Amino acid sequence: MAFKVLISDPLSEDGIQPLRAADNIEVDVQTSLSADELAEKIGEYDALLVRSQTKVTRDIISQAKKLKIIGRAGVGVDNIDLSAATEYGVIVVNAPDGNTNSAAEHTVAMLMSLARKIPQAYAALKNGKWDRKTHVGVELKGKTLGVIGMGRIGAEVAARAKGQRMNVIAYDPFLTKDRADKLGVDFGSVEDVIKVADFITVHTPLIKETKHLINKEAFAKMKDGVRIINCARGGIIDEDALYDAVKSGKVAGAALDVFEEEPATDHRLLELPEVIATPHLGASTVEAQENVAIDVSHDVVRYLTEGVARNPVNLPSVPKEVLNKIEPYFHLSEKLGTFLTYLATGVIEEINISYSGELTEMEVAPLTRNTIKGLLKRHLGDHVNDVNASYLAEKRGIQVNENKSSTPKGFTNLLKVEVKTKDVTRSIAGTLLNGLAPRIVQVDAYTVDVVPEGNLVVIKHNDRPGVIGKVGTMFAQKDINIGAMQVGRSDVGGEAIMILTVDKNLEEEEIEALKQIDEIEKLTAMEL
Numbered sequence: 017m018a019f020k021v022l023i024s025d026p027l028s029e030d031g032i033q034p035l036r037a038a039d040n041i042e043v044d045v046q047t048s049l050s051a052d053e054l055a056e057k058i059g060e061y062d063a064l065l066v067r068s069q070t071k072v073t074r075d076i077i078s079q080a081k082k083l084k085i086i087g088r089a090g091v092g093v094d095n096i097d098l099s100a101a102t103e104y105g106v107i108v109v110n111a112p113d114g115n116t117n118s119a120a121e122h123t124v125a126m127l128m129s130l131a132r133k134i135p136q137a138y139a140a141l142k143n144g145k146w147d148r149k150t151h152v153g154v155e156l157k158g159k160t161l162g163v164i165g166m167g168r169i170g171a172e173v174a175a176r177a178k179g180q181r182m183n184v185i186a187y188d189p190f191l192t193k194d195r196a197d198k199l200g201v202d203f204g205s206v207e208d209v210i211k212v213a214d215f216i217t218v219h220t221p222l223i224k225e226t227k228h229l230i231n232k233e234a235f236a237k238m239k240d241g242v243r244i245i246n247c248a249r250g251g252i253i254d255e256d257a258l259y260d261a262v263k264s265g266k267v268a269g270a271a272l273d274v275f276e277e278e279p280a281t282d283h284r285l286l287e288l289p290e291v292i293a294t295p296h297l298g299a300s301t302v303e304a305q306e307n308v309a310i311d312v313s314h315d316v317v318r319y320l321t322e323g324v325a326r327n328p329v330n331l332p333s334v335p336k337e338v339l340n341k342i343e344p345y346f347h348l349s350e351k352l353g354t355f356l357t358y359l360a361t362g363v364i365e366e367i368n369i370s371y372s373g374e375l376t377e378m379e380v381a382p383l384t385r386n387t388i389k390g391l392l393k394r395h396l397g398d399h400v401n402d403v404n405a406s407y408l409a410e411k412r413g414i415q416v417n418e419n420k421s422s423t424p425k426g427f428t429n430l431l432k433v434e435v436k437t438k439d440v441t442r443s444i445a446g447t448l449l450n451g452l453a454p455r456i457v458q459v460d461a462y463t464v465d466v467v468p469e470g471n472l473v474v475i476k477h478n479d480r481p482g483v484i485g486k487v488g489t490m491f492a493q494k495d496i497n498i499g500a501m502q503v504g505r506s507d508v509g510g511e512a513i514m515i516l517t518v519d520k521n522l523e524e525e526e527i528e529a530l531k532q533i534d535e536i537e538k539l540t541a542m543e544l
């Protein structure tokens with residue numbers, strides 16, 4: 017059956033070709049849905065692609081029964097409820113690089129327009145006024161640009177401002193002296209930046225820490241006649257404080273591409289002649305739109321068909337080289353988790369995952385998530401996936417410990433999972449033989465060699481002559497074919513374990529019949 021993708025904001029038609037070209041993907045473009053209409057329709061779709069207009073709320077996500085991925089053709093994901101997406105196991109991907117250049121160019125266009133009052137002069141002339149007095153501007157050369165947020169766009173803006181022979185001072189929590197030197201900018205705290213800058217431009221995401229970062233107190237510390245630019249997100253600058261600062265003359269001008277509430281056609285800041293504005297056009301170029309649509313379309317195709325995404329927002333991204341190395345272990349890690357759910361009775365309190373051998377050199381976090389998925393899925397259902405597995409474990413108060421030990425264990429690679437419940441501690445270990453074939457090699461203290469696949473029966477019994485025969489006979493009487501059998505024991509005549517691979521899932525009545533064999537202490541039938 018084909019995957020259904022809904023595109024609910026206008027995206028570049030050239031950019032969505034990877035989706036159109038995929039055999040098993042049906043694309044539906046509906047760019048004028050109301051929130052209610054979207055909530056009603058979303059249940060049919062496997063993927064949703066948006067820009068910044070569509071608000072992907074918890075309500076919408078909760079009604080998206082088949083949704084696997086939300087693709088944001090752009091950078092900012094503040095229009096998507098990421099916590100809800102994570103809880104419902106929906107991966108969110110964005111296109112972080114495709115519009116950097118356009119957004120930086122737009123910022124520079126705003127900077128120059130602000131300095132030379134081009135929009136005001138243009139509007140006056142269009143209205144028949146040849147006014148050369150009101151629209152006297154200022155030069156950029158020799159002025160200081162303060163950049164708050166030196167990520168992709170901030171750094172590009174800084175480089176271009178240097179081309180205008182401006183001095184640049186920047187603040188970013190991740191800006192080191194070394195990087196600042198390489199970029200040829202000064203750096204300091206937010207306060208250092210806003211105190212000395214003639215122009216201030218913000219390029220952070222809108223998050224709790226940056227909401228109203230530029231507020232009344234910040235304006236008070238700035239130079240008189242400072243000019244402000246926001247081509248990042250409405251809300252980084254407190255709009256009421258900006259209004260007052262412009263009105264009082266503290267701020268000589270502001271250039272805004274973004275607003276707290278969009279569309280912002282009726283905003284009081286727009287009434288001020290010192291304020292110039294564009295309707296969120298930073299990424300609106302042919303090139304940027306094509307780039308972001310291509311990037312996000314590729315990620316949606318990749319995720320729907322291979323389960324892998326390059327730019328996940330609610331999961332750490334895993335580089336391709338790393339993924340190639342660990343991919344063969346995905347199946348094994350999930351199956352080990354599922355196997356343990358049958359053995360470890362009671363509420364899981366702790367999961368300990370140890371990696372040894374060549375696994376210690378790999379990035380194993382995705383395998384840990386996959387093991388947790390295997391441990392939770394049998395009881396919580398198919399909605400448990402890589403995206404929400406860790407979240408669901410944490411929500412249930414399960415402590416997850418991951419460790420790497422290079423101690424040789426007789427295998428070139430070994431993945432051991434231990435689960436502690438209130439009642440028991442059970443463990444299992446697996447390996448990939450020759451880096452390819454998954455095997456369970458240890459169940460608790462018993463050494464075994466079992467393919468983690470299909471219908472397995474784990475029997476704990478006393479090590480006595482004839483038990484294997486009795487079990488074999490019983491299976492034969494019930495017409496159940498045994499594909500493989502493994503026996504392990506602690507000591508001669510002591511406790512032993514038997515693991516059988518059978519051709520069908522055992523019925524309750526068949527399990528009961530087997531349990532009648534005297535030497536059998538415990539029998540668990542499982543489906544991996």
Ligand SMILES: NC(=O)c1ccc[n+]([C@@H]2O[C@H](COP(=O)([O-])OP(=O)(O)OC[C@H]3O[C@@H](n4cnc5c(N)ncnc54)[C@H](O)[C@@H]3O)[C@@H](O)[C@H]2O)c1
Pocket residue numbers: 091092093112115116119164165166167168169170187188189190219220221222225226247248249273274296297298299300
């Ligand atoms: N107007 C538009 O159309 C348009 C287009 C593209 C991007 N954007 C927006 O521009 C912003 C920047 O995008 P980007 O691609 O450069 O993102 P980015 O992730 O590369 O950079 C953001 C930077 O902000 C820094 N930061 C975080 N908290 C900070 C704080 N409290 N103070 C200072 N810096 C802080 C981060 O360390 C990071 O370096 C985002 O909000 C994005 O949504 C707008």
Ligand SMILES: O=C(O)[C@H](O)COP(=O)(O)O
Pocket residue numbers: 067068069089090091092093115296297298299300
């Ligand atoms: O965060 C972004 O990428 C920009 O704000 C662009 O948003 P848009 O896709 O709605 O133009």
